[in-house]
Amino acid sequence: MEKIHRSLLEENLVLFEGACGTGKTLSALVPSLHVGKQLGKTVFIATNVHQQMLQFIDEARQIKRTHDIKVLVFKGKMGMCPLKQGxxxxxxxxxxxxxxxxxxxxxxxxxxxxxxxxxxxxxxxxxxxxxxxxxxxxxxxxxxxxxxxxxxxxCDPLYEVLRAEDEKFQKWLFQDVRDPEEVNDYAAENGMCGYELLKRELKNADLVIANFHHILNDMIFSTMLRWMDKEPEDLIAIFDEAHNIENAARSHSSITLTEHAIESALAELNANEKSDLFTSMPVEDVEAVLSILLEVVRDTYDNRFKFGERQRVGRNWYDIRISDPYERNDVVYARFMRRMKETGYGEEKQVQELLGIAAEVGGLLDNAYHEQYKQGQTPILKRSHLKPTAEFFSQYLKLCNNENYYPVLNVRRDQGGEIYGRLELFTCIPKNVTGPLLDSIYSAILMSATLRPFV
Ligand code: SF4
CATH class of the missing domain: 1.20.5 (Single alpha-helices involved in coiled-coils or other helix-helix interfaces)
Structure with missing residues (x-):
């Protein structure tokens, strides 16, 4: 514990191994909380395993008996929303x-x-x-x-949160270490949204217990920091079961685009052709880019199926290799660029410009959809397909032949038994996710019962 304490004060990263039941949790928590208090840092525990989260809650409760710490156990919106909204x-x-x-x-x-x-x-x-x-x-x-x-x-539950006084919930929350279910019960009794209640208290917590994705997903992490009213350097992070970081980081860096999403983007183009929002966009050129992409995706998996392989495709994603792991030369990229040139378009730069405009116009559409929903003109909130499609493909073109990324074409059958494809680009180097994160926070403890991936 002393070594960990000293390392944290020196802003070092701590990596330690301990078999189950040897007191890893306490050994990480006690020095972190002490340094956190001394330097005004918040301790952020990230875990991927429900059982471990319970263990952290338990340990935090024990510490709370003798030390006045404010602990907040955070859970995602999907698990907290009483209205089950997306x-x-x-x-x-x-x-x-x-x-x-x-x-x-x-x-x-x-x-x-x-x-x-x-x-x-x-x-x-x-x-x-x-x-x-x-x-x-x-x-x-x-x-x-x-x-x-x-x-x-x-939203009625949010309305009740906004009307209520902060202090009552705050007092109740920090009296003990509350798990998300207790918070949900409290919220339900008061007709409130537990998620919103927790969000408001993040800035007051000394110790936050959350999931890996709350820190490994760049976008979610920035939002969490905003709610916590903190900068990354205000955080001491503890990664539990740290040998899982590699996979978790990879899953947070994989981006995908399905054939159906491209079809929806094309349908959106046609439906809004005459909209004022589209005046700045060369609709026909963007349509050509997306149509060729769709054609290339379909042709690629059709041509790549070996004898009997098509029949083996079921409801789970099935990977088709489109790039050599060493040489790269992504087939989808090569085919797409060839088809673009055959159709009279120039180099990748021109395609990127078109995708940039499409993403921008898609963003305007998103704003318009949002406004329509707010005004009650549409019963559900629509989302632009053009924007994510254009953004994905722009990234794909830039990175598919980069050695740190790997493109794959996945296929599976839909409800009707038809095969459809999905482009996936994932980073082979989890360090692309963890590197900037670990560089930006004050310090971190990575603990595990097995250091195997690190040695
Ligand atoms: S504010 Fe809370 S209750 Fe309302 S929709 Fe969002 S998560 Fe659900």
């Missing part, structure tokens, strides 16, 4: 809820203005005050109509 639906509901709160504030102000005008009228008898009150009441009624429409599309 990420985007939740975002739209959240926006509506915030808008609703604002409008309700305005309504209250109007009520006060109306009362003041009426009081003036009663004491002065001047008709102008009565007219003012009527005008204010009219504005209030319009706002109330708007609020009533927003209320149908907002």
């Amino acid at each position: 990420y985007d639906e939740c975002e739209a509901k959240r926006d509506n809820t915030y808008d609703l709160m604002e409008i309700e504030k305005e309504i209250n102000l109007k009520k006060q203005e109306s009362k003041a005008a009426w009081d003036e009228y009663k004491s002065s008898g001047e008709a102008a005050h009565a007219s003012l009150r009527d005008a204010v009441d009219e504005e209030r009624e319009k706002l109330e109509e708007k609020a009533s429409s927003l209320r149908k599309r907002s």
Whole structure:
């Protein structure tokens, strides 16, 4: 423990092995919390195994008996949302809820203005005050109509969180070490969203216990930091079962694009051809890029199937090799560029420009869809397929022949038994994920019962 403590003070990375039941958790936690308190850092434990999370909660409870630490066990939205909403639906509901709160504030102000005008009228008898009150009441009624429409599309559990005082939940949460189920029970009893309650308290925690993906996924990690009101250098990270990092990092760096997504992007292009949003985009050229990509993906797996292989494709993804592990020369890339040239397009640079414009226009479409959903014009929140398709393919073209990445074509059968394909690009070097992360945080402890992947 002393060695770990010293290493942390020296901002070193600590790597240690200990068999199960030898007290690894406590040996990592105690010095980290001590250094955290001394230097004003937050300790962030990342684990991938549910059983280990329970172990951490248990150890944290023991420490809590003698030390005043604030512990927060964080769980993803999917496991916490009482309405079982997806990420985007939740975002739209959240926006509506915030808008609703604002409008309700305005309504209250109007009520006060109306009362003041009426009081003036009663004491002065001047008709102008009565007219003012009527005008204010009219504005209030319009706002109330708007609020009533927003209320149908907002999130009640979040609304309750926003109305509640922070202190009550905060006091309850940090009185003990609460697991997410307890938080959900508390939230349900109070008609609230447990996820939102936890999010609000992240900035007050000394110790956060979360999942690997909360720190290994770049986007999620930045969001967590924002909620914690911290910079990466404010964190001491403890990676439990650290021998799993390699796989976890890889799974967070793999990007994919299905044939259906390309079809949807093409359909979106056709459906919005005449939209004002598309005026800046050479629709025909973008359509050519996506159509050729779709054709190449289909031709590639059709041509690559060996005798009897097609029949073996089932409902699970089946990998088809499209690139030599040493030489590279990605087949999809080569075919795509050849077809583009045959069709009269130039070099990769031109394709990249078209993809850049398509991604930008896709972003505008996303904003428009979001607004439509917010206004209640669409019952579900639509997402642009153009943007992720263009972004994926742009990355793919840049990286498919880079030695640190590896492209694969996967195929499987859909519900109707038809085969369809998916392009996948994953990084062969988990260090691409872990390197920048470990460089950016204050220090880290990687512990495991087996150091095998590291030696
Ligand atoms: S704010 Fe909470 S309850 Fe509302 S949709 Fe999002 S996760 Fe669900």
